[in-house]
Structures are given as structure tokens and as C-alpha cells.
Amino acid sequence: MYAQMVKSEATQEDPEMLAAFQARIDAGEKIEPKDWMPAGYRKTLIRQIGQHAHSEIVGQLPEGNWITRAPTLERKAILLAKVQDEAGHGLYLYCAAETLGVTRDEMTEMLLDGRMKYSSIFNYPTLTWADMGAVGWLVDGAAIMNQVPLQRTSFGPYSRAMIRVCKEESFHQRQGYAVMMKMAQGTPAQKAMAQNALNRLWFPSLMMFGPSDADSTHSVQSMAWKIKMNTNDELRQKFVDQTVPQAEYLGLTVPDETLNWNAEKGGYDFAEPDWDEFFEVITGNGPCNTERLAARNKAWDDGKWVRDGLLAHAQKRKMRKVAAE
Amino acid sequence: MAAVDQAHLFTFLCRMGDNTLVLGHRVSEWCGHAPVLEEDIALANTALDLIGQTQMWLGLAAKVEGKDRTADDLAMLRDVWDFRNVLLVEQPNGDFGQTIMRQFLFDAWHLAMLTALTKSTNADVAAIAAKSVKEVQYHVERAGDTVIGLGDGTTESHQRMQKALDLLWPYVGEMFVPDPVDDAMAAAGIAPDLTDLRGDYDALVASVLAQATLKTPEGSFAHKGGKSGFQHSEHLGHLLTQMQWLQRAYPGASW
């Protein structure tokens, strides 16, 4: 997911306070920034929301890669609007995280020097126009699976950010599917391009949910705190069940020979992604990790004089105003 | 009023649409690489407005031409010599200061032009101008504020903005030099006399540059060749290799 492998922090606090806090969550109350919260809850949320925000920001890059090559004016406008939405999602999420006592600049520095992560999916390249369809369809589709339940998360600002984000994500997913449809019904070359995109992005999309966490103590704590609403496996299953019929409708083949409808469980059996590859990607060895981080670092470094200049101007104006009074 | 030569009208509409197309493309190159998240969002917004305006101008151009071409055909399937944008908008992004200075110098002209076009005798032109002028009003305010902020910021930001202004100033003149197409448009009341726009332009630019503590370059030399299509810069061809790649590589496909 956009926040993968977020370890929840152990908390050593007054058991009575902890119990009262848990009771609020169990009663469905929202926790607001000024409320008391366990240190572990705060730390875990900063990690999770921060990682989610960073994913939105880095996620601009693989799609931004095709804005200047979009095939029509309309497609260019739609893609640009989508990538702009992702920047907006980053902004809402940074704001939500800031309520927990960490600044956007601090989080940005942690992204840039590798202390904080972003979703593994954005370390894969976008090689053809069909990838713009596949990313919207699969990546935004997978993101929605996770984010819809997170609208009910216990932390108020995060929940409200998710409500805003989800409205836009479902639009992205539909647009992506529309691009795929056009390609799948297009020329033989377009159809091949669409199949090629699915072949490359299917397993990385399944990885977005993270490895099985059925037995993870971190997950148990996060689920009790309602900052994680479902297990990774539940969400992955849901995603596969939703996506396979969509692929069939497009006339495309999911690149998994073991894929099979299991009537008994009422869902598909499917192959696990290569988890060794996943761990390589999150430790920095994905196909585009170097480029993605370099691009973000360059934007930040090259932009320093702009940020400094605007700040200096704002301060000068303030001084002039004071002097005039 | 004399019936206007449709070939001239077509050229005029291509000029409007190519300006917004090429500048919109340039601005969209920033996507994901801006100095701060708010600028990523604002630049994308500007690019989106410009692409939307392109669809309207080139759509009308195609209709006037009457050869069954679409706005996309005009954008994606013409070569360099058929483009009619001014040289200013095809200049590379450079650093953020150069991008913003280019934006401001164009926006100030664009606003004056669109304001006049809202009174066009051609109802289609007036309608497009009326829709666009509100967007461009915002662009010019935003670009102007940023020019002021960076010009009057740190020593480094001031120097960078002055350098950008010096570099781009020779591309300003082309926007105001009328040719037979402009004369025909003015005679038919479709578009203003370009020389009439210069007064407002100079006043706005002088005010912003003064607040930005920037010095207007001396000299009145002006590059030309973009809006006539006679001689674009080398930059435009490279821009087209990206923009037109899919349509050229897969002719006839629908996207």
C-alpha cells in the first residue's frame, strides 16, 4: 500500500490511560491532535501518514514522465489534472501529519535522505502510454482498496484527509481504466502495449499491499488502534477479485497461470508476488529507486534559492509594514 | 465590415492556440519537479488552463480551415514551420526564475490581448476570450507576485531574476509587431491593433519590475520569426519530438 511495512511502536504508558484511550477508539470516537494519545500511536501515525504523503509526491514522477508525450490534448489535460491531484493529496496528508508535531520540511528531509520510505510501486518504470492506463487502473485501484476503509480510521485529521482523497482516487481509477479500454479496443499495437503494461505491473501492484501480516504483532496493535483496518492479505484478495473480471472484460490476460476461481472461498486463488524482489525494492534496489530519489533531491536542492527568496521577501514586507505603522 | 480572408483568420487562430499549446507544454514539463509542493500545484494549474485554451483556439482554427482537421491534428501533426507561436513561449524552462519570468512577460501580453478580444466582432473569438481572460488574469497576478517576491528576495534570487529578464527581454517585441495578418484582423474588428496594447503592457511590466527591484534592459532589439513561422528557434523541434511522438509513431490510432 502507500504505507507498507509500517511498524507500530511499542508503548509503555500508564495502563489506565491506555485503557481509556482504547475505550474511546472502540466506541468509534475520533482522536484529535490535542487529545492525549500514547507515544506509540503518535509515532506510528507519523510514519504511516508520512509514508503515504511521500508516496503521493514520488508518485507524481512515473506519471509525470508521460505528460509531455500524452497523445491528445484531452489525455494530456486529464493526466496533468491527475498528477496535480496527487500533489494535492500529498499536501493534505502532510498537513494531517503536521498536527502530530512534525513539520513538512522535516518529513521531506527524511524522505530525501532515505530515513522515510514511499510505496514500492513508484520504483517501477512507466515505459509506454499504456502504463498510464495501467497505473490508474491498478495502482490507484489498489490504493482505493486501502484508503476507503481508512476513511474510518481513528485519527481525525487522517480520516478527513482520506475522505477527500478517496473522492479523487475513484476518478483516477476510472480514467485509467478508460485509457486501457481504448488501447485494448485499438490497433494490434495498442492492444499489445496494453498487455505488456499489465504483464509488468500486475505483480508490483499486488506487492503494494505488503507481505502477509496475519501473524504480525505490529499489525495487531495498529488494527486495535484503528490505524490499520484490514490485513494485507484481505485487501490483496479483494483487489484480485475485483480486478480479474475487469481484465477479462478488456480482453487482457492476467500474467498468472495459477489464477483460478475458488468457488468454496468465493474468491480467486492466485500466485504470490516475488517477495524477494519486493524486499530488494524497498531496500533501494528497485529499477527506479535511484532516479526517483535523485529527482526529488534535485527538485529540493534546485528549489532552495526560490524558497529562500520568497521567504526573504515576505520578511522584508513584514518589516516595511511594521516600519510604516 | 469587409469579409475577412479565412486563411488570415486561420493563421491568427493558430497563433493564439500555438502560443497556449507551446507554453502549456513547457509549463507541464515542471510537473513533479517544482521547488515546493504549492508551486507544483500552481504550475500544473497554469498548464491545464493553457491546454484548455488551446483546445478552444485550435478547435476553432480547424473549423475555420474546413479541411476536416481537428485541434489534435493541428497540435500533433504539423511540423515546426507550420507553428505560429511567438519565440518567447518556446524558450526552454531554464531555472524556476526563467520559467516564471517567461510566464509573466507572456501573461501580461496575453491579458491585454484577451481583454481586447472579448470585444471581437467574431462571436466565437469573443467567447473564447471571455472564457480565457479570467484564467489569465489570475496567471498574471500570480506570476507577477512571484517575480516581485524573487526579485526582491535574497541577493541570489535577485541576480537570477535579473539574468532571466535580460535573457528573455529581446523576445518581448515580437508580440507587438503587426504583420498583414494582424492588419487584416484589426481592419475586420476581429482583433486589436497590436501596437495599441503596448502602452498597458509597458505600464504593468514597469510596475512589477520596479517592485521587484529589477532593471528593464536597455535597447529595443527584438527577435522575430515565430509568429510568422519563418524561423523558429531550434528548441521548438525538440519540444515537438516529445509532444507528437505517439501520434507520429502510431499513425491513425485512437487514444
Ligand SMILES: [Fe+2]
Ligand atoms: Fe493520490
Ligand SMILES: [Fe+2]
Ligand atoms: Fe490517484
